[in-house]
Amino acid sequence: MKTNKQNADFLHIGKKLIKWYDTNARELPWRENQHPYNIWICEILLQQTQVKQGLGHYLRFIERFPNVEELHKASEDEVLLYWKGLGYYSRAINLHKAAHQIIEEFEGKFPTHYQDILKLKGVGKYTAAAVASICFDEKIPAIDGNFYRALSRIFADDFDMSSSKAFQYFTDLALLIMPEDKPGDFNQAIMDIGSEICKPKNPLCGECPVNNDCIAYQTGRISEFPVKTKKTKVTDLSLKYYFIKFQNQFLIKQRGNDFIWKKLYEFPMSVPESWEELIINSKIINHKLTHKNMTIEINTIELESKKALERFASENDFIIVDEKLADEKSFPKPLETFYKKRDIAEIGKLPF
Numbered sequence: 539m540k541t542n543k544q545n546a547d548f549l550h551i552g553k554k555l556i557k558w559y560d561t562n563a564r565e566l567p568w569r570e571n572q573h574p575y576n577i578w579i580c581e582i583l584l585q586q587t588q589v590k591q592g593l594g595h596y597l598r599f600i601e602r603f604p605n606v607e608e609l610h611k612a613s614e615d616e617v618l619l620y621w622k623g624l625g626y627y628s629r630a631i632n633l634h635k636a637a638h639q640i641i642e643e644f645e646g647k648f649p650t651h652y653q654d655i656l657k658l659k660g661v662g663k664y665t666a667a668a669v670a671s672i673c674f675d676e677k678i679p680a681i682d683g684n685f686y687r688a689l690s691r692i693f694a695d696d697f698d699m700s701s702s703k704a705f706q707y708f709t710d711l712a713l714l715i716m717p718e719d720k721p722g723d724f725n726q727a728i729m730d731i732g733s734e735i736c737k738p739k740n741p742l743c744g745e746c747p748v749n750n751d752c753i754a755y756q757t758g759r760i761s762e763f764p765v766k767t768k769k770t771k772v773t774d775l776s777l778k779y780y781f782i783k784f785q786n787q788f789l790i791k792q793r794g795n796d797f798i799w800k801k802l803y804e805f806p807m808s809v810p811e812s813w814e815e816l817i818i819n820s821k822i823i824n825h826k827l828t829h830k831n832m833t834i835e836i837n838t839i840e841l842e843s844k845k846a847l848e849r850f851a852s853e854n855d856f857i858i859v860d861e862k863l864a865d866e867k868s869f870p871k872p873l874e875t876f877y878k879k880r881d882i883a884e885i886g887k888l889p890f
């Protein structure tokens with residue numbers, strides 16, 4: 539650490555955060571019993587999703603899979619179905635695999651130490667720290683973007699959060715303010731403050747319990763922190779699909795386990811050359827993922843006989859569904875919105 543922060547005592551900051559959390563903690567269903575299974579599910583679910591949007595999904599997921607045994611017994615398709623609408627489906631696939639790990643490698647008991655929790659499929663350092671601190675009182679800071687932001691402002695520290703060394707640097711910084719007691723409350727206080735008060739733009743410093751200690755606030759330099767020099771690299775990707783239908787039935791196939799949209803269902807991506815003439819309309823959909831700007835072209839082909847649909851399906855390993863059956867499968871968001879709203883002329887302008 540480039541300053542002499544190690545020699546000063548900053549624990550009072552962490553104690554103020556815990557005290558604030560005592561009376562200001564958001565009431566969230568997974569906080570009711572602090573069971574590791576529930577905390578794990580919610581932390582994975584909230585990785586790319588805001589609490590407000592994730593809450594209903596969490597409740598539905600927990601109602602269907604209330605414990606690790608139920609999650610383990612379920613089929614991957616069903617787990618994906620309950621993840622519908624949340625995106626980033628590899629999270630659901632990993633949850634399912636981790637449930638198998640818990641049953642097979644941990645004798646059905648949720649691991650109780652940070653290092654063991656970290657062995658679960660799809661669990662990174664942040665989630666392992668959150669579960670270990672909240673459920674098992676391990677003193678490990680749960681470092682994520684919110685934590686980087688709040689810490690860099692409190693200390694007016696310009697360490698580059700996009701640097702490969704940022705995780706270790708901010709972990710060391712966090713440990714300076716993290717008391718021995720109540721590590722779970724400390725981490726949850728930062729989670730709440732990071733999302734509700736120390737927001738990226740226009741933080742509510744007047745409501746912040748550590749505003750007296752926050753150097754960026756005290757010196758009027760909040761906009762300078764956090765420092766992030768490298769931007770996320772975004773690449774372009776174009777995909778072409780064929781929505782092949784006869785009356786209300788159409789063709790889908792499950793994607794493989796590599797690249798994007800793992801294990802989700804999609805339409806055919808190629809057809810015999812002569813079928814290009816059968817295209818009755820084409821839609822272009824723009825869709826953004828964290829690292830990709832996607833342009834998706836979907837061409838609709840209306841076949842004249844069910845036999846042609848069945849022949850294509852059997853020769854190319856597709857399945858025939860109608861919308862009711864399709865509702866039991868999970869699709870990438872733009873494809874699902876397409877087949878549900880395909881009669882709307884201006885589909886290209888819908889907010890995918």
Ligand code: SF4
Nearest residue numbers: 736743746749752755
């Ligand atoms: S005082 Fe403002 S900038 Fe500083 S930690 Fe609190 S909310 Fe963030």
